[in-house]
Amino acid sequence: MKGKLALIVVLALMFMIETLTVAMSTSTADVFGFAKPDEILAPGEIGQPITISITNLGPSLFNVSVIPLSVYPFTPYSYFNDTNNITIPYLGSGSSDNITVLLNVNSASKDGVYKYYIDLCGYEENGDQVQKKIEVSIPVLGQEKIYAESTWGTANSSIVVGPGEYDVPFTIILQNQGNVMLSNVTLHLHSQYPVKFLQDNVSIGYLPVGQPIFATVLADVYTNATQGVHYITANVTFFRNSSIKVMIPVDIISTDQVMVQTVWGSASSPIIASSGEVNLPITLIVKNLGTNLLSNVTLHLHSQYPVKFLQDNVSIGFIPAGQINEAIVTADVYSNATPGVYYLPVNVTIYQGETLTMEMPVTIAGTINASITAYTFPPQVFPGYSDVELHIISLNYGSGIAQNATIYIKVPSQIQLISQSIEKIGAMPSGVPINSTFLFNVPNNTPVGNYNINITLKYDGGYFTKIYKLTIYPKANIIISNVYFSGATAGASKIPLTLTLENIGNITAKNVILRLGQSDVIYPHVSSSNPLQALTASEYFIGDLKPGQKVNVTYIVDVSSGASPGSYQLATSLEWNQTGSIYPFVQSDTFNVTVSLPLLSKLTTGESLLILVLVIIVIILIIVLIVVARKRGTRQ
Structure with missing residues (x-):
């Protein structure tokens, strides 16, 4: 019995092993590929895309994984989170699919065609796993020179x-x-x-x-x-x-031991030289580049286009080793000189007449003619405007380049500048307009009139100033001149609240709209039969309001039943349009109204109750006296 049992166990184990072997069997796929580099590859390149076309001549494959391998001289590019494995969900029989791998090329590789391999692993329809190492050829033919x-x-x-x-x-x-x-x-x-x-x-x-x-x-x-x-x-x-x-x-080229440089004006206060200018100072800066003290140094100048020197030579004297010495002469600039750097010949004699011949640079900057145009946005400015943009257009219409240009503005005290008052422009080429923008506010109490804004454009060797006239235009001035609110007690309903608006300005306010602010005590009456009335109950369209004109606006309001007697402040918002303004004006105002006690409450208070008792007593006395008088009259 034990022998039979052992035989059964052995046969079962053999069956399981055979089943697992079949399930884990693999076969080699009939798949091949070829590589198509997107461009010529060179040693040392990194992350170069290589397209590999894979063709399946065998059964259809599912869940195909392609793994790029490291094969000299190629290594896969470092992908984020090791995502360099490529998955093809389905590779049908007889079909091809392209994949792209990123490869690094070893910098020590030589020109040639190299074999490269990728591992392919997939599953046939019956579940059998197939694997194959696919070989492709990749040329490395890049030349680096x-x-x-x-x-x-x-x-x-x-x-x-x-x-x-x-x-x-x-x-x-x-x-x-x-x-x-x-x-x-x-x-x-x-x-x-x-x-x-x-x-x-x-x-x-x-x-x-x-x-x-x-x-x-x-x-x-x-x-x-x-x-x-x-x-x-x-x-x-x-x-x-x-x-x-x-x-x-x-x-x-030169073995001279002296260098000559120039600057128009002086080293501490340079100027710009342009065509046609005369009698300009020019500073000659001579540097001793050698190791010996130079003595008896003299510069011999040669006039030629574009500079005419008004003296032929100038004595420098001594120049210690590594040091400089300066001399100032005067010169004219040719009227037809064009902007640029010119190298003029100069002879330098030293010691007992030893002559060094060299060139010194002379810069002709060209003429700088500046202009400024300014405007505001919005075009018309009114009291209360904020973030008004002042646009300044600077233009150099001369032949030279204005260097280190900067715009400065200065506004009057009535105007609040909210941006920087300085803007650096830098170089201003000829004929190129340059825009600058500054921001300012106009307080609501700013008087109307004209205000001067000073604009200055400074550049190396000169400046240009313009005064921009800013006009502050008048606007309508609407006030609440009177408030009528009678019979307002706690819990009262449909009480008229009348506001008298008056335009005390000199400009007509157009399309005036008055809005009553929200309050928990006093609020517009809304009929229960028309609840949508709540959307517009607080808004009243007035229309145009001319200078000096008054208009009454009446709201029908309710008073909260929980309101305490006393004075309450309500807010209003006025909105109107005005000729010349691209934005509507908005103005907020407040006014006070009074909520009184109901009549019965008044009569039941301490002093009122005493007065009421006295009045009743007086009335009773009067009635008694009248009755007594009538009785006496009847007896007579």
């Missing part, structure tokens, strides 16, 4: 630089000569002879193919720099951790 050039100054305005100069703009031109656009590009600079950079790196961002990108930094030139073209190395990083070393040419 960067070429560098440079110029002193900017790309549009180059300058000549010599030894010892400092804080000089230096423009580096990077050009992508590869076949893929580079992203996350940063230029890393290293100070080396003959240049000391004042910053270590410059963020470029994107570097498109074939398009030059300019990066301007400030640099000092070594004092012992020699004339010629020097090459310095720099490092360009891009993508995530890719980098390329570039050679940047640095052109040192």
